[in-house]
Amino acid sequence: MTTTIIYAHPYEKSFNHAILQRVEALLQAKGENYRVTDLCADGFNPVYSKEELALFSKGQSLDPLVQRYLQELQESRRLIFIFPIWWADMPAIVKGYLDKVLLKTVAYRENKVGLLEGLLNLDEALVISTSTAPTFYLKYFCGNTIGRAMLGHTLKGVGAKKRRWVNCGRANLVSDEKRQAFLDSLEKHI
Numbered sequence: 284m285t286t287t288i289i290y291a292h293p294y295e296k297s298f299n300h301a302i303l304q305r306v307e308a309l310l311q312a313k314g315e316n317y318r319v320t321d322l323c324a325d326g327f328n329p330v331y332s333k334e335e336l337a338l339f340s341k342g343q344s345l346d347p348l349v350q351r352y353l354q355e356l357q358e359s360r361r362l363i364f365i366f367p368i369w370w371a372d373m374p375a376i377v378k379g380y381l382d383k384v385l386l387k388t389v390a391y392r393e394n395k396v397g398l399l400e401g402l403l404n405l406d407e408a409l410v411i412s413t414s415t416a417p418t419f420y421l422k423y424f425c426g427n428t429i430g431r432a433m434l435g436h437t438l439k440g441v442g443a444k445k446r447r448w449v450n451c452g453r454a455n456l457v458s459d460e461k462r463q464a465f466l467d468s469l470e471k472h473i
Contacts, residue, residue, distance in 0.1 A: 329379015342388030401442020
């Protein structure tokens with residue numbers, strides 16, 4: 284099983300980077316094949332150009348990164364997203380990844396009533412995030428965009444069978460011991 288980690292944080296000394304390192308160590312310890320897609324380091328542009336949008340209905344893209352990312356997705360059985368929650372939602376670079384890479388006719392097709400049928404063979408999609416808000420606040424008072432939109436619609440729609448979200452809420456205020464406990468808890472999810 285190949286795992287693709289989609290990482291989105293520009294600062295290598297962030298807690299998100301520590302999460303990435305922990306996930307990599309866990310995958311290595313299990314002898315699992317994985318690759319890291321670092322959206323910020325790759326310079327991924329999350330914004331559609333007029334020319335790219337014109338190709339959307341055909342399931343095509345002009346962006347070589349999109350083509351590479353899509354190939355990686357087609358070879359993957361598991362996706363792990365790692366990113367911070369900003370303004371109760373995923374960063375724009377992650378939203379742009381979903382918009383531009385999950386191409387129609389390649390990642391999904393629409394059935395006769397307009398619902399999505401997934402074309403990717405994904406056993407699992409796991410989102411690991413950090414936030415300054417408590418997790419319950421994001422889930423119950425901010426619309427639960429990760430659980431409902433990202434996992435419940437988008438990733439389900441492209442074929443992810445199992446979908447989970449793990450968040451370290453109040454990451455900016457918790458102690459180093461609690462951050463370490465969160466890192467240690469990731470073993471049960473990987």
